[in-house]
Amino acid sequence: MATVELRFSALPAHVRTARLVAAAVARRSGVDESVLDEVRLAVGEACSRAVHLHRRHCPDRPVLVTLVDDVDAFRVAVADEAPPAEVGSDGFGALTEVADLVDAEAVPPGVGLAVIAGLVDDVEVEVGRESGLVVRMTWPTAS
Amino acid sequence: MATVELRFSALPAHVRTARLVAAAVARRSGVDESVLDEVRLAVGEACSRAVHLHRRHCPDRPVLVTLVDDVDAFRVAVADEAPPAEVGSDGFGALTEVADLVDAEAVPPGVGLAVIAGLVDDVEVEVGRESGLVVRMTWPTAS
Amino acid sequence: MDLSLSTRTEGDRTIVEVGGEIDVYTAPRLREQLVDLVADGKYHLVVDMERVDFLDSTGLGVLVGGLKRVRAHDGSLRLVCTQERILKIFRITGLTKVFPIHASVEEAVSATE
Amino acid sequence: MDLSLSTRTEGDRTIVEVGGEIDVYTAPRLREQLVDLVADGKYHLVVDMERVDFLDSTGLGVLVGGLKRVRAHDGSLRLVCTQERILKIFRITGLTKVFPIHASVEEAVSATE
Ligand SMILES: Nc1ncnc2c1ncn2[C@@H]1O[C@H](COP(=O)(O)OP(=O)(O)O)[C@@H](O)[C@H]1O
Ligand SMILES: Nc1ncnc2c1ncn2[C@@H]1O[C@H](COP(=O)(O)OP(=O)(O)O)[C@@H](O)[C@H]1O
Numbered sequence: 001m002a003t004v005e006l007r008f009s010a011l012p013a014h015v016r017t018a019r020l021v022a023a024a025v026a027r028r029s030g031v032d033e034s035v036l037d038e039v040r041l042a043v044g045e046a047c048s049r050a051v052h053l054h055r056r057h058c059p060d061r062p063v064l065v066t067l068v069d070d071v072d073a074f075r076v077a078v079a080d081e082a083p084p085a086e087v088g089s090d091g092f093g094a095l096t097e098v099a100d101l102v103d104a105e106a107v108p109p110g111v112g113l114a115v116i117a118g119l120v121d122d123v124e125v126e127v128g129r130e131s132g133l134v135v136r137m138t139w140p141t142a143s
Numbered sequence: 144m145a146t147v148e149l150r151f152s153a154l155p156a157h158v159r160t161a162r163l164v165a166a167a168v169a170r171r172s173g174v175d176e177s178v179l180d181e182v183r184l185a186v187g188e189a190c191s192r193a194v195h196l197h198r199r200h201c202p203d204r205p206v207l208v209t210l211v212d213d214v215d216a217f218r219v220a221v222a223d224e225a226p227p228a229e230v231g232s233d234g235f236g237a238l239t240e241v242a243d244l245v246d247a248e249a250v251p252p253g254v255g256l257a258v259i260a261g262l263v264d265d266v267e268v269e270v271g272r273e274s275g276l277v278v279r280m281t282w283p284t285a286s
Numbered sequence: 287m288d289l290s291l292s293t294r295t296e297g298d299r300t301i302v303e304v305g306g307e308i309d310v311y312t313a314p315r316l317r318e319q320l321v322d323l324v325a326d327g328k329y330h331l332v333v334d335m336e337r338v339d340f341l342d343s344t345g346l347g348v349l350v351g352g353l354k355r356v357r358a359h360d361g362s363l364r365l366v367c368t369q370e371r372i373l374k375i376f377r378i379t380g381l382t383k384v385f386p387i388h389a390s391v392e393e394a395v396s397a398t399e
Numbered sequence: 400m401d402l403s404l405s406t407r408t409e410g411d412r413t414i415v416e417v418g419g420e421i422d423v424y425t426a427p428r429l430r431e432q433l434v435d436l437v438a439d440g441k442y443h444l445v446v447d448m449e450r451v452d453f454l455d456s457t458g459l460g461v462l463v464g465g466l467k468r469v470r471a472h473d474g475s476l477r478l479v480c481t482q483e484r485i486l487k488i489f490r491i492t493g494l495t496k497v498f499p500i501h502a503s504v505e506e507a508v509s510a511t512e
Contacts, residue, residue, distance in 0.1 A: 004157055005150040005205070006164075012311040013171050014147055017164055021149075024163055028156050037371055044342050048310040062148070111343040111379065118378030155424040180484055187455050191423040254456040254492065261491030 002029075002069040007062040010054035015047045018065050022076060029069040030141035039139060042116050043076055046135040049112035050080035053132075057082045074139045080132040145172075145212040150205040153197035158190045161208050165219060172212035173284035182282060185259050186219055189278040192255035193223035196275070200225045217282045223275040288312060290337070291319050299395050300328040305337035308345030316345070320352035329361025332394040341372050346379060353385065362386075364394040401425060403450070404432050412508050413441040418450035421458030429458070433465035442474025445507040454485050459492060466498065475499070477507040 004025050008014035022043035023036050031039060043065070050063040061081045068075040113135070116123055122138040147168050151157035165186035166179050174182060186208070193206040204224045211218040256278070259266055265281040289312035290305035300323055308316055323331060331352065335341070353363045364386045367373055376382045388394035402425035403418035413436055421429055436444060444465065448454070466476045477499045480486055489495045501507035 002152050002154050002157070003205070004152075004160060005148075007148040007150075009145050009147075011145050012309075014145070014168075015310050016171075016307075017147060017167050020167055021160055021164055024160050025157075028159075041340070041342060041375075044309060044340075048342060048344055051310065062146070111346065115343050115375060115378055119374075155422075158423050159420075184453070184455060184488075187422060187453075191455060191457055194423065254459065258456050258488060258491055262487075 004067040006065040006067070008065075009062055010051045010059055012048070012051060014063075015044055015051055018047045018063075018078075019044045022065070022067060025067045025069065026074050026139065029074040031074050031139050032142065035139055038119055039074075039076070039137075042120050042137055043078065045112040045115050046076075046078035046137070049135075050078055050082075050132075053080050053082035069141075072141055074141050076137045077134050079128055079134045081128070081130070082132045147210040149208040149210070151208075152205055153194045153202055155191070155194060157206075158187055158194055161190045161206075161221075162187045165208070165210060168210045168212065169217050169282065172217040174217050174282050175285065178282055181262055182217075182219075182280075185263050185280055186221065188255040188258050189219075189221035189280070192278075193221055193225075193275075195255075196223050196225035212284075215284055217284050219280045220277050222271055222277045224271070224273070225275045289315055291316065293319070293323070295328075296395050299330045299332050301332045301334055301391060301395070303334045303337065305339075307340035308338060308348070309340060309342045310344040313344040313348045317348045317351060320348065320355065324352075324355045324359065324361075329356045329359040331356055331361070331363045332388075332391060333363065333365050334391055334394075335365055335367040335372060336369070338367075338369070338372060341375055343375075343379070346375065346381060349385070350381070364388055364397060366391050366394050402428055404429065406432070406436070408441075409508050412443045412445050414445045414447055414504060414508070416447045416450065418452075420453035421451060421461070422453060422455045423457040426457040426461045430461045430464060433461065433468065437465075437468045437472065437474075442469045442472040444469055444474070444476045445501075445504060446476065446478050447504055447507075448478055448480040448485055449482065451480075451482070451485060454488055456488075456492070459488065459494060462498070463494070477501055477510060479504050479507050 004021065006018055006021055008017065019040045023040045026036055026039045047063060047065065054061055054063060058081055064079045066077045113125065116135065116137065120137050124136040126134050126136070128134050147164065149161055149164055151160065162183045166183045169179055169182045190206060190208065197204055197206060201224055207222045209220045256268070259278065259280065263280050267279040269277050269279070271277050288306050289308060292303045294301050302319060304316065306312070320331070333349065349363070356363050366388050368389050373387070376385065376387065386397065388397060401419050402421060405416045407414050415432060417429065419425070433444070446462065462476070469476050479501050481502050486500070489498065489500065499510065501510065
């Protein structure tokens, strides 16, 4: 089980690094070329959401991305450490229509989750051990 | 101080991921374009060396790469966890001429260090806290 | 790849051509551009997305913000986009119902309501 | 970018054209190629590195291994390389003294000793 772990301080620039790494590892894991755009976008959304929350609540804590090249699947987990209070407000149910955005200047984290949910077939969101959410996404691989 | 940490299982394929990440973060940190090739090669060498040692001694332990975008420098540290016994045998002094290679099938880890030393102006190698070596490389940045 | 922005005027319409990646890192620059245009009295915007390679929800947020600004002045914000992977993101988020999306700049410029 | 390999013969020389990246990940394939050629009785090799984008010490090790193999049969292994960043790696490691390095395949093919 080959694993890559990326931990980065909560800065927008690092979201690009995370996308880059996710796409590179996904490709090597055997994720279909046609799906790599989806991986890049979904991982980017999950990381943008985490960076956004960290900057507001815990700017000194890193965001953690875990990439696992499993037997027949490529698994990504993006974990933030935002305080639990914040968590409820951006669950999947919270935002059905982005059209409802109240303050579009700061994109609510829920939009990112909505995009992920609309894009990726296999997604799970769980409450982290101490705080925050873990967004788990899985894609099938060829081998 | 923006930091990216990459931890990967000891597989050759991940060395490419590490190169990719190092080059991307270096570019964003303001490392001169003309030096990015050097960063890519040096980080790749340090990671190949670590992967090589881990596969022999501790295949289940990850290799750790830390990238720091400091005030006027970009700093990379590559840490392996090979047992101390191995460390002495591949210090900088150990190999002056690659031409002396005894068994070129398995490239001795010292060659990688020799390449790094020849390439990067600011390198330090220190013995890790518990085991292994930490190869520290620093490049100046524009900002 | 970075964000590229250029603007030009056709009649009462201002066309903003966007290229590259609109993400959490570059979106602030697009927002600034839209804010500046509205401050400048340009209330009928056409955002040409044909050269956009990547768009995420941060980018969507900036576009929605722009739409609100021009609407406050009875203006409009039309998008030009035929790229399937970009359209998909508007569809997923229900924004195809919010933005008029056109197949070409000509179509967007001549469109009314 | 991956490794590409192709071979052809000119007289008693076998030219191995290498493209892409020779690193810890791809070097095993180059090693296999060299081992196969020697097993096949090809002892005079010219490795054309003009299309190599990346070379690390693992790649150097494979080339040195190839050199030893052909020498065991009184053969030769010549390199073709004019790319400064690749040459630099041979220089740093002292390997410019070990490998004959040529500016073109023609030069390498017609070289003796
Ligand atoms: N949702 C998307 N919309 C458009 N392009 C996308 C999308 N997802 C992925 N891409 C692809 O992303 C590529 C560039 O993105 P990326 O590799 O993330 O950037 P960078 O190298 O700057 O970190 C584009 O060429 C495009 O093919
Ligand atoms: N020592 C080197 N020799 C040749 N090319 C190098 C070297 N170091 C860096 N490069 C550059 O590396 C590029 C490709 O490498 P890299 O990005 O590491 O690979 P990947 O994207 O497959 O992980 C080449 O186009 C070349 O410009």
